[in-house]
Amino acid sequence: MPVGLYCRVAEQRPRAPRDVADGRSRAWRRAAGAYAEFWRINVLTTLEYRENFLLWALFTLVYHGAALTALWVVFKSFPSMNGWSFKDMAFLYGLWMLAHALHNALFSNVEEVPERIREGEFDRVLIRPLDALFQVVTTPGQIFPDEALMALVYFGFAVWYSGVRVDLTFVAFVPLVVAGGVLIDLAINLLIATVAFWVVRVDELRWIFLQLESEFTRYPVSIYSRGVRLLVTFVLPFAFVNYLPAAYFLHRGGGGFGLPPQAGLLTPVVGFAFAAVAYGFWRFGLNRYQGVGH
């Protein structure tokens, strides 16, 4: 059903004969229109399946609630982890949650790519005159930014609770850092989805990366051995999602490897670069993709 709907969405607006110079802006406007339609259908779908939506929202609440409760219980007995208190951990978690939840609201469809390749559905995306990734991202479904709203509320609480200093740098950089975190999440997701062009099942691979992400973003990266720290700083830059920025905002020392504390503000740059690499890999895979032979 979603794919069929999409077809109509993409072709909804009639072409008006205009100047060639106008073509680019028209393409953008058409994309924006399709994107708005994508969210309209999402909201309608969510309203249609209200009970299901509420159950999933409850799951999200339990998921984050259980993770934070476990942290809280541990820190009752062990008040400090490499100099980080529970209040610091609450902020660390909030920064990750915000980026992760926003990623889920905007780009969760990328996760569906392997399944759609396996079913042969993906080939439809390739024959339409719109960017393949844009079509993937804007496939309507039961998508609602409930987790992002929860994350926003929780982040507000964590900022107050942790007592982090809210100055101009903080206000200016938190949105950028969160955007960078979203891009890092998207890059990982896109890399895994691209592997599906060659390998039929990537569920396990995704699961391993999910596990890695939840471990590396929950605790200060400084507790890990040198090799692991190198990995999460320079190869899979999870440290830039929340640890390095949080260490800067909370004055908890730098990230090691001679990086100054200000390196934590580089998250948007790192995110953009990592996402660009992932997009390059995606284009590479897309160009070589020949279908699964349905």
Next chain:
Amino acid sequence: MKVAIAREATYRFGVFASLAAFFMRVYLLRMVWLALYAHNAAPRGLPLHVMLTYTTIALLMGLVLDIDQTRALHDRLHDGSIATDFMKPINVPLFFFADGTGEVVFRMILLVPALGLALTLVHIDVPSAGAAAAFLFSFTLGYFVGFFLNFILNCTAFWTLEISAVQLIVTWLTDLLGGEIVPLALFPAALGRVAYALPFAAMFSTPLSIYVGLIRPAQYAGAFASQAMWLVLLAAISAVLWRAGARRIVLQGG
């Protein structure tokens, strides 16, 4: 059951991924606890080596206990093929039990290399023969508590077909309140009372506490009794739900 084992073995990459993910988690959690013990006084009764043993064994148990053993029931309710199952000359609940058991046996085989490596690499504590036997018995009871809990959840698919959200909620509650992530001994009094009053503790906390010696031999009988109580209670609820669900199928005409 044989079919289920074969199905699992087909996804060999899945097996290696499970093992890889297992070791990754053991390794990473080890660093978490090392960091926590380095900067704080150890809580009473839980020195570092006990905590590391607890965590590793909990992850090992998770390999088996996190399986959705009666998933086939939910799937068949979803696509309607349950109707033909009722026509076959088989005991239908037993069929689902066997189907899930195949997967469990397969995971049990997986446990052998995992346990071997855990013993040599992480140096977890080895319990006395008596404690080991009590652990295995308690683990078996806990397995069936988990089985019936799972069966009840899958049975609710007779009434509402979409149950994945509920199942995941229960999974996360089990991980936390069952003591899989953090030993219940560390829980503050009020939360601890809640956790001990729920069936999840019978799945993880009781066998684990026996393994690391938090439950002493004199307390074994009481621990088994509480597990057995949950087992009987959940089995009874399963039986009632199954009957009601099966009748509903017949009433609807398949």
